[in-house]
Amino acid sequence: MLKLSTIFRSILSSVMLSLLLTAGAGCKDSSQSQGAGWQPNVPFGTLPPGFDSFPERWNKQINDRLAREEAVKQKEIRELRDKFFKEEDSKVREKLQSKLIADEAALSVIHRRQTEGDYIKFKTPADIPQDLKWEDG
Numbered sequence: 001m002l003k004l005s006t007i008f009r010s011i012l013s014s015v016m017l018s019l020l021l022t023a024g025a026g027c028k029d030s031s032q033s034q035g036a037g038w039q040p041n042v043p044f045g046t047l048p049p050g051f052d053s054f055p056e057r058w059n060k061q062i063n064d065r066l067a068r069e070e071a072v073k074q075k076e077i078r079e080l081r082d083k084f085f086k087e088e089d090s091k092v093r094e095k096l097q098s099k100l101i102a103d104e105a106a107l108s109v110i111h112r113r114q115t116e117g118d119y120i121k122f123k124t125p126a127d128i129p130q131d132l133k134w135e136d137g
Helices: 004-024 054-088 090-115
Strands: none
Touching: 054 090
């Protein structure tokens, strides 16, 4: 289960970074018209051009996708349970049970991710722990 969770996180992180980079390049919204950017004279918390509405859209898209995946996985689990309890062949039951365990583990990964909240969250310097020991390299 831990391995599945790690793989799932790694894939989502890669996809998020790719989409973040490509979406930011093609968006046109109010931050572009305001001239916001990554210049040193821009106030803290100002978003780069095209980015001000992206986090909300991205978070909604991910939450919607997780809800769809959850519904599909729950349906698969119900169907597997029905087959498992109706099956008389012990070898087939063993295979169904293995698949059921794997699907339940995948569903728990989806549930855990849903409890973590938004993918993109904005923090302030005040959110950095005071006892954090900074290292370079």
